[in-house]
Amino acid sequence: MVEAMIKSKAAALTVAERCRSILGANSQAHLNTIKVDSKGSKSEIHTSKVHYIFKRGKPYIWVHEGDLHNTNIIIDERGSFSVSNVVPGPLTGLLKSIRKLPACAALAGRRVSNRARSLWTMLEAPELRWAFIRKIYTILTVQLLMTVAVASVVVSVRPISHFFASTNAGLGLWIFLIILPFILLFPLHYYYQKHPVNLILLGLFTVTISFAVGLSCAFTSAKVILEAAILTAVVVLGLTLYTFWAAKRGHDFSFLGPFLFSAVMVMLVFSLIQVFFPLGKISVMIYGGLGAIVFSGYIVYDTDNLIKRYSYDEYVWASVALYLDIVNLFLSLLTLLRAANN
Known part of the structure; x- marks a missing residue:
């Protein structure tokens, strides 16, 4: 994880943020990056199924241990992070029906830094x-x-x-x-x-x-x-x-x-x-x-x-x-x- 690695998960999250993260567990997130060579040309796309949580109103990506993205977790303009509901829970469906929860998490425009690492969370590139x-x-x-x-x-x-x-x-x-x-x-x-x-x-x-x-x-x-x-x-x-x-x-x-x-x-x-x-x-x-x-x-x-x-x-x-x-x-x-x- 990016910044929440410094503290334990239980101590870092408020009750409201835990509720939002529970709702997020009903969704499926994909982290996509494109490898580039020394000339900057595009190569294959690497996709990971990841989790995300909220801390102080900001979304953070939780990458599984051993995943390729753990070694180089940088997303530039060629990469994306997309979220979609796979099996929406009853509470998620209810909140969406009264328009209290968006169809998917809008994760855009905020850069999160952790010393040597940098991470962009964004909507999937069209x-x-x-x-x-x-x-x-x-x-x-x-x-x-x-x-x-x-x-x-x-x-x-x-x-x-x-x-x-x-x-x-x-x-x-x-x-x-x-x-x-x-x-x-x-x-x-x-x-x-x-x-x-x-x-x-x-x-x-x-x-x-x-x-x-x-x-x-x-x-x-x-x-x-x-x-x-x-x-x-x-x-x-x-x-x-x-x-x-x-x-x-x-x-x-x-x-x-x-x-x-x-x-x-x-x-x-x-x-x-x-x-x-x-x-x-x-x-x-x-x-x-x-x-x-x-x-x-x-x-x-x-x-x-x-x-x-x-x-x-x-x-x-x-x-x-x-x-x-x-x-x-x-x-x-x-x-x-x-x-x-x-």
Whole structure:
């Protein structure tokens, strides 16, 4: 820590400051610095999840022992300190509802000195966040183009779909391709910060999902596929623009998380019922419509997380989340339109 290291934590904080620090414990803080070489050129971004407390009305950063930032805790104009609520407590939500607590801590403009060390506490630099957002959408665009390419091959080359649909080996391979993305999530979680292993795993994950999309389209008319693709593009673009507009005006969509997760659980149970007890065309249309609504909500939720909560080293997870939202929205609309067309 910076200045409070001189005194014990208990002696340094007043009761009011302890209350504010308890409220701060409901938030997640990220300290970001950019390494520079002797020429001053930018290198990689180092991100730490840190805590912060208040002393005499000023915020102080508490860096974990052994963290890289302990050895060189200097933030210049290329660095930032951002705070966002992850799981807001009931008291935090109440105070925010009556506008007694800001949406995030405004830590800006005060320099805190401790002899040889200096530290700036500031809001996250907009340039860093926008660079991160551009990176995510670049990766997402590549994923979607890869999906279109793989799915097009599966649809246009008829022996591929015939192999999967009419042979036992094809059925076994299809089941393996359905399970493989879930298997790839484990190494992806372990290596998500290790470049380029994380991108290689992300590519494999995308290809396996693309095969599933291609097989879904292989037995669907071109008209239905085109309608689902156009609707998906319009919905994704509209919801993305809306979320950026709403976030700029201070709206928060983190409350959607529990509701969307519950809706996905309902969909999973519904799909299992459909496997063993088919309920007919109307139930399939209901399932597709419910899926389209749920994954539209997830696009808003994950875009809001991208804007406010994802740290710079979580670009793989942010890309996976948005990619799955878009793919599942497309497949839900495809299910709905295919059932209606039949």
